[in-house]
Amino acid sequence: MTDTLLRLMESRGSLASLTFVEEDRRLSLSDLLAESRVTAGGLISLGVAPGDRVAFIMQNGSGFLRVLFGAQYAHVVPLSLALPFGYEGVDGYVELVRGILEDADARVLVVDPELARVRRALDDALPHVRVVSADSLLATADTATVPEGAGDAEQLAYIQYTSGSTSRPKGVPLTHTNILAGLHALAASSGTTSEDRWGLWVPLFHDMGMFGVLSALSVGADVVLWRPRAGIRGPLEWLRRFAAEGCTHTGAPNFFVDALVGAAKAAKALPESADLSKVRFWGNGAEPVNARSLEEFQKTFGSWGFRPQSMCPVYGMAEATLIVTSPPPGHEPVVRWVDREALADGHFVPAAQGPDARAVVGVGHPVPGVDVRICVDGCPVPGDRAGEVEISGPPVMRGYYRREPGEERSADGWYRTGDMGVISDGELFIVGRKKDMIIVRGVNYYAEDAETVVRDLPGMFRKRCAAVPEEDHMALVVETALETEEERSALVAECHRQIRSRMGLDKVTVYLAPARFLPQTSSGKVQRRKLRSSLGELVIDACAASGGPV
DSSP states (O other): OOOSHHHHHHHTTTTOEEEETTTTEEEEHHHHHHHHHHHHHHHHHTTOOTTOEEEEEOOSSHHHHHHHHHHHHTTOEEEEOOOSOSSSHHHHHHHHHHHHHHHHTOOEEEEOTTOHHHHHHHHHHOTTSEEEEHHHHHHSOOGGGSOSSOOOTTSEEEEEEOOOSSSSOOEEEEEHHHHHHHHHHHHHHHTOOTTOEEEEOSOTTSHHHHHHHHHHHHTTOEEEEOOHHHHHHOHHHHHHHHHHTTOOEEEEOHHHHHHHHHHHHHHSSOOSSOOOTTOOEEEEOSSOOOHHHHHHHHHHHGGGTOOGGGEEEOEEEGGGTEEEEEOOTTOOOOEEEEEHHHHHTTBOOBOOSSTTEEEEEBOOEEOTTOEEEEEETTEEOOTTBOEEEEEESTTSOSSOTTOOOOTTBOTTSOEEEEEEEEEETTEEEEEEEGGGEEEETTEEEEHHHHHHHHTTSTTEEEEEEEEEEETTEEEEEEEEOOOSHHHHHHHHHHHHHHHHHHHOOOOEEEEEEOTTOSOBOTTSOBOHHHHHHHGGGSOBOHHHHTTSOO
């Protein structure tokens, strides 16, 4: 029987191995599970009881997985929290953790031993929570106390807290049934077999990282795991090592595709030894997929043997145990040019490439076990009509943890994602977020549309920009490292020109922001609600301030 995550992992124990790069360590899955049972004993020694929630803050590595599996061996419910990077100081991070622990009613928090300063701050700030270092669990463990059995299929197996890109974090409770269905969907859609090798740097506290690893292990595939800084700080070196390890599968947000292209251009000369011909699945998801990014990546890394059909734009979310749609194996990405004005009115109308058209990237077809539909005002609509994406199926959660059912469910029980999309010829295209629609003079504009128009302009810092509503017009926040008034004014003027000529919109205020100003979630998504409240920190550039919105 493989009706729980642990039973499935145990059945693959002799097939799969894991390489933890920063630890310079390789383990069979069986050995990792044995260590996890020791961790379970340590948790039980703290007094946790079956069904209790145990939170943990761990970096990518064997320790993360030991705590994850150890909690399940102890019959408690694990929930991982984002690492303390990118938040507004220790105090801001402590408040985030406090809110999640209170929401989950978790009384034990396990912290990575390398985060001693953070652990002390949390211990001082959370007097009603037992804050312990992960290494102490090994020292106090008594494996004799670990209960036999691996739980029940409908028991709660994990709580994934959403990153809060559009609202405060909410707990996504996943049963073993949800997780096993989600792992099967990802393994099947990515074509993963026991002969494959996944290589990942994405944080394990993020659903793309954790379920990517678990999906690989679920079919007996090997895993090579890096910490996030390996990919973020040295993208080209990571890619070279990824190729050298013989990895066939990976996943990362679209910004990493841009980072690799940017690093290659800056390096001027690519390493000669890299070979990407073995790569069969590069899942590009977790944020909007940009057509220009795909084109530039293929131009840059085709010489490494990377094939166009290996780049797989995908769509997913924690509420669906990750994957919702993915391209059929062996298919190149689908890019459609559509009429901007018609799309804003809800119609998917093909158009010739040009200033009045928008390139949208298909994110594939529904994966096994997941149904997808498009709805307007609660009613399903036919193909080539834009509306809200709704999903259902075994991988989809039943409801947010400890919350009454709300607007996230349709009248007939489908999960309302909040994303706007179109299904055309069976392919799903995501065109924006429902709550990020900007209305100017009664006309609808997608925030992602405006961002796509300007993101590639010279002077933009790493293509980072965001559009939000501001009173009766659109505000466009652009990160830049330009210093001279002439250069900054030229960038603002070009933003206005592009928005006006390609979207027909003249009610726009352009704000120039310093690098890394845009507030983001732990997975890299812009927090537009928070950004709107931060506009007062910025000064409108002089050439845009004359006369107000231009």
